[in-house]
Amino acid sequence: MSTFKALSLVALMALGAAGAAFAADAKNGLGAPVGLGDKITETDIKAWDITILPDGTNLPPGSGTAAVGAKLFGEKGCNQCHGDGALGGRNGALITDQPLKGGGIEANKTVKNFWAYSTTLYDYIRRAMPWPAPRTLSNEEVYSLVAFILAGNKIIDEKTVMDARSLPQVKMPNRDNFIIKFPDKI
Numbered sequence: 001m002s003t004f005k006a007l008s009l010v011a012l013m014a015l016g017a018a019g020a021a022f023a024a025d026a027k028n029g030l031g032a033p034v035g036l037g038d039k040i041t042e043t044d045i046k047a048w049d050i051t052i053l054p055d056g057t058n059l060p061p062g063s064g065t066a067a068v069g070a071k072l073f074g075e076k077g078c079n080q081c082h083g084d085g086a087l088g089g090r091n092g093a094l095i096t097d098q099p100l101k102g103g104g105i106e107a108n109k110t111v112k113n114f115w116a117y118s119t120t121l122y123d124y125i126r127r128a129m130p131w132p133a134p135r136t137l138s139n140e141e142v143y144s145l146v147a148f149i150l151a152g153n154k155i156i157d158e159k160t161v162m163d164a165r166s167l168p169q170v171k172m173p174n175r176d177n178f179i180i181k182f183p184d185k186i
Helices: 003-027 042-046 066-075 078-082 118-128 139-152
Strands: none
Touching: 066 078, 066 139, 118 139
């Protein structure tokens, strides 16, 4: 038997064994449903439907303040990438007065000079941060970190409580410079 045929046979056997193990786990409730075309429920979809829209749709309950966010920024390790006080480190500054310079994709986009909606900040932090362990922050922690970043950029007062009602009302400095391609989808 050629080396290619032997390797192909080994690969097929491994795939078959993995498929059987996956099917057994799924049958016992330990994995995903078996078979293409299985119906998924609203509950299945809800776990992945975490998008926060500009108007605040899908913001969860909870609240937070800049003071708590400043403390969390160090405790959760945000400063390891974004520097002490969010003033810049290995990754960009989250609190800065830098104007938008340059053009196109290479422009120095920041929360203050570029982002159109405060709810996007909540959405991004909840999905992607902290970098080594995304989606591990509580709703209150995310609201507090958002409040810290917005207050540091002087977009909100440091005493303002951020929650599902107040966050969508924050007007970002660059909001009016965005053109929504599909406004009827929001």
